[in-house]
Amino acid sequence: MSESFNKIICGDPFPGSKRVHVEGSKHGIRVPFREVALSPSRAEDREELPNAPVRLYDPSGPYGESGATCDLARGLSPIRRAWIEARGGVEERESMTPPRDGGAPPFPGRGTKMFRSKRGGNVTQMHYARKGRITEEMEFVAIREGMKPEFVRDEVASGRAIIPANVNHLEVEPCVIGRGFLTKINANIGNSAVASSVEEEVRKMIWAIRWGADTVMDLSTGPDIHETREWIIRNAPVPIGTVPIYQALEKVGGKPEELTWDIFAQTLEEQAEQGVDYMTIHAGVRLATVPLAANRATGIVSRGGSILASWCLAHHEENFLYTHFGEICEIFKSYDVAFSLGDGLRPGSIADANDEAQFAELDTLGELTEKAWRHDVQVMIEGPGHVPMDKIRENMERQAASCHGAPFYTLGPLTTDVAPGYDHITSAIGAAMIGWFGTAMLCYVTPKEHLGLPNKDDVRDGVVAYKIAAHAADIAKGHPRAREWDDAMAKARFEFRWDDQFHLAMDPIKAVEFHDETLPEPGARVARFCSMCGPKFCAMKISQDLRDYAKAKGLAPGEALHAGLEEKAREYRDNGEKSREKEVRRKKLEVRRKGKRN
C-alpha cells in the first residue's frame, strides 16, 4: 500500500457545510448530518432577516467531518460494539476462514476474533423488531430520517424496511432502506481482472460516500477479493454489500459447473465474518425458467445470473441456492446479513423488458421472501435493468404484490439502449420514476456502463445523478422533509445569495466551478445577475424589483392594479430608473476589474 494511501481525504466537508450530530437516548448514538449555514436575507435598505441553517442527510462518515483523523490501517471506530455486547446473544470466536497467501497485504488492525450468534440464536434487526424491541440501530435511523423509533420498528418488523447491519460491521452508521423513508442510493465499486487495485477500491468507496452513496457494493471479480473487502469494510461508515458467487467462482478456478453448496456456504461464512451487511443471492434463477431467457435479445446480463444458469444447465439440477435456501437463512440470521434477492434474469435491453423470464423469477423471489421472513431474516428484492418508461409502473406494482411489500432495489432502469457513455442519464430517468412509485433503493449506473470499469470521475457522476433521481422521487412522493432543501435553494437563488446557492448544492464544488468559469471575481458573488443574461436581462433581478415594489405599495396577490395606479406607475418608473443606473454602474465596475471583455 502506497505511503500516500493513508493520507486520503479525511476531515474535508463541503465548502459552507459542517458536520453536526444529534444525540440519541443511549450512549454512543450520535447521528451525523450535513449542516449548511445560510446568510441572512437582506432587501435593499432593510434589516437583515436570518435564515435557519439547513440540515441534510449525510452518509459520508468521518471523512466529511472537519478535524477528523482517519488511519486506514486502523479502520473507523467500532461504534456498535457496545450496543451489540449489551444486547447479548452473540459470542466472540475465532474466524473460521483460513489465512490467505500472497497478493494484497492483509488488513493489519483487526485481529482474528469475530461475532456470531450463540448456537441456534437469531440476531437480526427484524428478530428484535418482532419481539417489540427498539434497538440502538432503530433509534439511530429514526433520528436520521426524522421519524419516530416506533414507526421504524414497525416497518422493520413487517419487512417493509431493512436495516442492513451485520454484527461484525461495528463501524457502520446505520441506515434504513424502505419505501416509507428517504430513497437511498447504492454505488458499485470493485476491481476486475483487467483493472484496479485494493487501494483504488478503498478510495472509490470513500469517494462514493462523499458524494452521497448510502451503501456501497463491492463487486470485485479480480484478484485479492478477500483483502480488498476487508480494507473496505473496516473503513466504511455505510453498509457494504457483496455478491458471494463471484468469490465462490474464483475458488473453483472460474468454472461455474464446479461450484458446490459447500464451497458457497464457506464463502458466505467468510464474508459474514468480515461484516458484509447484505448479499446478493440469485436463488430465483430456476432450472425451469432459464430456458425462458434463451431467445432474448440480450440473454442474461447479470453476472451471477449467468453463472447460476450455467450451473443449472451443466448439472440439469435445480439451482443449489434455491434448494439450500433454508441453510442460507440459518447462516444469515447468525450474523444479521440481509438478503438482496438477485434479479439474475433481469432484462438487459428494451426488447426484453417485462418478459416472461423476468416475472417468473420475481414470483420465486416472492416465495423466498416469505421463507426468509420465517427465519426473521431481512430481505430486499433486486430489480431491473432496461425498461422503457411505459413499462416501469408495472414493475413496481408486480413487485409490491409478489414480494409482500419487501423493499425494491433496482438498477436504474435504463429507459433506452442507444446512449452508451451517458447511461447514468438514460437510467436516472427510469430510477427517478421507479423511486417515485415506491422503490426503496436505486443502484447507480455510471457513464462507463457497457463500456468499461468506472474511474473516480465516473463514480462522482453516477452518484450525483442518482442522488438527483432519489431526491426527485422523495419530492414527488411528498416526503415531508424533502422540499425544505429545494425551498432553501429557491430562496437563496431569488435573493442572489450566491454563496448560499453553492453551499446548498448537491455538488457544491462543481456549482462554484461552473459559476466562476465566466464570473470569477469576488464581486460576482453579490451580483444580481450571472453571465447567462447579464445585469439588464436578469429576470430574477427584474422580478425582485417587482415584488419589492408590490410589497412596498401594499399590493396583495390578486389585488387589482387599477386603483390609484397612475401615481404608482410613476413611482415605479422612477425607482426602476435609479435601480437600473445602479446596476449599470456596478456592472461597469465589474468589467473594469476584470480587465478585459469576454
Added chain:
Amino acid sequence: MSESFNKIICGDPFPGSKRVHVEGSKHGIRVPFREVALSPSRAEDREELPNAPVRLYDPSGPYGESGATCDLARGLSPIRRAWIEARGGVEERESMTPPRDGGAPPFPGRGTKMFRSKRGGNVTQMHYARKGRITEEMEFVAIREGMKPEFVRDEVASGRAIIPANVNHLEVEPCVIGRGFLTKINANIGNSAVASSVEEEVRKMIWAIRWGADTVMDLSTGPDIHETREWIIRNAPVPIGTVPIYQALEKVGGKPEELTWDIFAQTLEEQAEQGVDYMTIHAGVRLATVPLAANRATGIVSRGGSILASWCLAHHEENFLYTHFGEICEIFKSYDVAFSLGDGLRPGSIADANDEAQFAELDTLGELTEKAWRHDVQVMIEGPGHVPMDKIRENMERQAASCHGAPFYTLGPLTTDVAPGYDHITSAIGAAMIGWFGTAMLCYVTPKEHLGLPNKDDVRDGVVAYKIAAHAADIAKGHPRAREWDDAMAKARFEFRWDDQFHLAMDPIKAVEFHDETLPEPGARVARFCSMCGPKFCAMKISQDLRDYAKAKGLAPGEALHAGLEEKAREYRDNGEKSREKEVRRKKLEVRRKGKRN
C-alpha cells in the same frame, strides 16, 4: 471574423455513419438521414448473416456530410427558393431594415432583397394545408418522419403540428413539430453582455445540431444581435427561433417601460426578413395576472416575462403584445413565422409549480391560439420550468385541453432545484416524462443552467441529455420506428460487435473514448468482454454460450430441460471447457500485448 472561422467542422460525419438522401416526388426534395452500416452477425464456425444498416433522423445538415464544403461567408444552399417561387404568393422586395453601424461585420453573402407575401396574402404552411395542398415542405417532413404526406397535411391543418419555415429561410431542411411525430429538441445559443462573440455563436449552432438539436434558438441579449442572427440563419439547416422582445429592449436602451408597439413591430419585421422561423411572444403576461406572481418563491424567471411584467406595471395598461395580437398575426402570416407563445409566468422553483399564475397564463395562451389559427398562423405553446414529477401529467393535460391540441414545447421541466451543475439531468427526467405524455418539443437545459452561459462542452452535454429524453419518450409512446435503434444496439451488444455499438451510439465519439480508456488495443474490439467484468465474468459471454447451446440442441423457449439432459449436460461441460480455455488464452494475449497489468 478570424481566419479559422470559415474552416469549421464541415463534412465530418460520425465514425461509422454516412449521409444518405431519400428523394421526394419533386426536384430538390432530398431528405437527409444518418446511416450506420453494421457488420454481419457471426456465430463461431457459422456463416455470416448480414445486418441491415440503420437509418437515423439527422438534423446536422451538410456539416454531417462527407465531402461537403461549407463557406460560412456564403451560407448554405437556398434549397427552398424554387419551391417558394413555384408556389407564388410572394414578392421579392427591398429590406425595410436600415443598415446598422459598427460592431460585428455584416453577413456578406445575402444582398438586400427579401420575400414577403403579396399584400393581404398568407403564405403559412397551415394556410396551404387547410386549402388541401401538400407543399414540398410537407412532403419533405413526411419522408423524414416515415409518415404519409396526407397525414402531415392533416396534422398541420388542424394545428396539432407545425412546420416552422419562414419564406426567407431558404436554407432550412424542414422539420415538423407535433405529438404525432418524433419528439424534437431545441438548443439555445446566444451571447449576453458578459460573454461570447458572433463567431462563437455560429460555431455553437453548428455544434448543437451535430449532436442532434432539431431547432436552435438564438437568445442573444448582448451586442450585435442582428448580425449574429444573420450569420446563424444563413448557415442553419434547422429552424431558428428568437425572442424579439430582447432586441426591442436593446433598442430602447434596456428600459422596459420605454417599449412601444411600433418599436416591437419594426423588430418583428426586421427579424422576419432575416428568416426567423418562430418567435417567442409573451402575450400571456396579462396585467391582471402579473400580481399573481408577486408572492412566489422565485417570482418571474422568464426574461421576456419579467420585461413585459415591468411594462404592464409601469404603464398600468394591458400588455401591448396582447392588445396588438391581431397585428402580430398579420405580420407572421406574411412570412410564415410561427408563434411560440411564451410562458412568461412559468414556475422557476418546485415551490411555484402549477400555481395560479402559471395556469392563468396558459388559459390566455389557449385563447390566443384560436385567434392565431383564425389567421392560419402556426402556433406552439411554451411550458415549464420547474415541476416535481407528481405534477407533470397535470401540465400536459391542461395544456392539451386549454390549447386545443397545439404542440407543447417545454423547458425541461426540472424535477428538483438542488443540483446546479447538473440541471441537464434534473430536467432530462422531467423532459422524458412530459415527452412521453405528449409534449412535442423539449427545450434543452445545460449543466450551466442557473450558473452562467454554456460553453461548447455544456452544449454537447445538454443536447445529448435531451436527445436521450426525446428518444426515451418516443419508445414509451410506441413510435413505430423508435425501437429499431435500440434493437440494433442490443443485438450488436449481445454479439460483441463493439465497433457497431460505437457507431450506433447517440454519441459515437464518447462511446469509443470511454471503452478505450481501459481497453484501447485493436484486439479489444473483437473481445467478448470489456474491462467491467473481464473475460471470465462477462454475463453476455456466458449467456451467448447458453443460447448457442440451447439452439444447437433444438431447445425451444419454455421446453423442459429434463428430457435427455444427462448427455446434454456432459456435452455442455465439454463445450464450456473448450470455450473458456480459448477465452483465457485470448486474454493472456491481450495482456501481453498491453505490456503491463492494469
